[in-house]
Amino acid sequence: GRIVKLDDVKPSRRALELAEKFSINGELAELILREADAIYGGVEKAVLTLKDHMLTVNAGIDNKNAPLGCVALWPENVRDTAKQLREELFRKTGKKVAVMIIDSGLIPLVRGTVGLALAVAGFKPIEDYRGLRDLYGKEVLITQHAVAEDLASAAHLFMGEASEETPIVLVKGAPLKFDDEVYGLEDLALPQRECVFMRTFKADC
Amino acid sequence: GRIVKLDDVKPSRRALELAEKFSINGELAELILREADAIYGGVEKAVLTLKDHMLTVNAGIDNKNAPLGCVALWPENVRDTAKQLREELFRKTGKKVAVMIIDSGLIPLVRGTVGLALAVAGFKPIEDYRGLRDLYGKEVLITQHAVAEDLASAAHLFMGEASEETPIVLVKGAPLKFDDEVYGLEDLALPQRECVFMRTFKADC
Numbered sequence: 001g002r003i004v005k006l007d008d009v010k011p012s013r014r015a016l017e018l019a020e021k022f023s024i025n026g027e028l029a030e031l032i033l034r035e036a037d038a039i040y041g042g043v044e045k046a047v048l049t050l051k052d053h054m055l056t057v058n059a060g061i062d063n064k065n066a067p068l069g070c071v072a073l074w075p076e077n078v079r080d081t082a083k084q085l086r087e088e089l090f091r092k093t094g095k096k097v098a099v100m101i102i103d104s105g106l107i108p109l110v111r112g113t114v115g116l117a118l119a120v121a122g123f124k125p126i127e128d129y130r131g132l133r134d135l136y137g138k139e140v141l142i143t144q145h146a147v148a149e150d151l152a153s154a155a156h157l158f159m160g161e162a163s164e165e166t167p168i169v170l171v172k173g174a175p176l177k178f179d180d181e182v183y184g185l186e187d188l189a190l191p192q193r194e195c196v197f198m199r200t201f202k203a204d205c
Numbered sequence: 206g207r208i209v210k211l212d213d214v215k216p217s218r219r220a221l222e223l224a225e226k227f228s229i230n231g232e233l234a235e236l237i238l239r240e241a242d243a244i245y246g247g248v249e250k251a252v253l254t255l256k257d258h259m260l261t262v263n264a265g266i267d268n269k270n271a272p273l274g275c276v277a278l279w280p281e282n283v284r285d286t287a288k289q290l291r292e293e294l295f296r297k298t299g300k301k302v303a304v305m306i307i308d309s310g311l312i313p314l315v316r317g318t319v320g321l322a323l324a325v326a327g328f329k330p331i332e333d334y335r336g337l338r339d340l341y342g343k344e345v346l347i348t349q350h351a352v353a354e355d356l357a358s359a360a361h362l363f364m365g366e367a368s369e370e371t372p373i374v375l376v377k378g379a380p381l382k383f384d385d386e387v388y389g390l391e392d393l394a395l396p397q398r399e400c401v402f403m404r405t406f407k408a409d410c
Binding site: 041042045046053055066067105106109112115126137140141142143144145146151154156160174175187189195199 | 245246247248250251253258259260262268269270271272273309310311312313314315316317318319320321331332339340341342343345346347348349350351352354355356357358359361362363365379380392393394395397399400401402403404405406407
């Protein structure tokens with residue numbers, strides 16, 4: 001990610017209002033405003049944002065594991081980063097290794113963080129079961145399998161959250177369909193109108 | 206889970222209203238009303254419910270991989286089921302194997318299903334980082350790691366969703382802290398007042 005020194009950030013008036021509302025500092029609030037595509041609300045210290053089609057806390061900006069006085073932002077273009085990493089690994093090793101970039105994220109009403117996929121290069125991130133048959137021959141109507149999200153969580157299990165110094169996990173033997181494509185959040189995300197959570201909570205308002 | 210024959214279910218008036226609203230059949234709607242602790246809304250074919258502290262679609266009732274004309278419900282008490290399975294495995298093999306019961310679930314704005322933990326017996330499902338130090342010596346303020354959720358997703362990766370016939374996954378070498386406790390959704394879930402998603406979307410209403 002990108003490392004930003006908070007002293008270099010000048011909070012706008014809107015940032016100071018956001019900071020006040022959610023008990024965060026003004027510099028972080030300013031960065032959230034710059035990084036987020038939408039701000040929905042939040043709780044103390046955590047602002048719920050939309051960032052590149054994904055629901056994230058604080059627009060993916062992380063105070064943890066950045067030097068003192070600094071925060072870590074997502075790479076400018078996560079999809080491109082995954083693509084470049086895969087190409088570089090191929091140039092240096094001659095091996096076609098699939099690459100995934102993941103972040104810690106939250107699930108509603110689940111205590112704790114899980115791994116979520118931000119970009120995938122080199123395998124099919126979603127397995128579409130629609131039209132296939134289940135164990136009893138019934139047609140599957142709506143299920144898709146978020147293969148990349150499951151794998152991101154598997155990797156996250158070995159990364160930890162604080163001082164483990166395990167930013168990279170090498171996965172072998174995962175049941176993936178390899179390809180030469182690159183997938184960003186625009187491919188991994190569901191449109192808001194198709195999301196049971198977003199549709200429900202918006203419909204209530 | 207429990208298998209229920211839909212013909213044996215008599216829909217109430219409320220169930221018929223729910224069925225009409227979300228284009229599901231009345232028998233399924235009746236079972237959702239019986240199983241769910243709260244109904245929040247939904248989209249076509251998918252009702253967003255609270256079930257045992259967890260946000261689930263259709264109260265965890267699955268049309269897939271149940272015999273024709275039947276649906277599969279969660280076990281009556283998932284925590285007890287995990288406990289009993291662990292005890293039985295110990296009696297039969299003399300080995301202390303940890304057991305987790307998982308279901309497919311959804312994450313807001315993520316396309317596809319992931320594995321989510323319903324109950325855990327034999328390891329610590331949540332790693333609390335609060336008060337620990339990160340890579341740069343800064344104190345970690347709010348992070349907990351949903352170890353069980355990450356592991357549930359790892360297992361779900363190998364289960365698939367339709368006719369794979371892989372209801373059980375044996376995991377070796379996972380970085381777990383084993384214990385002799387049993388954890389249910391009341392332990393794995395976050396109270397609504399602490400959940401950034403629930404607080405935000407409710408606050409908007």
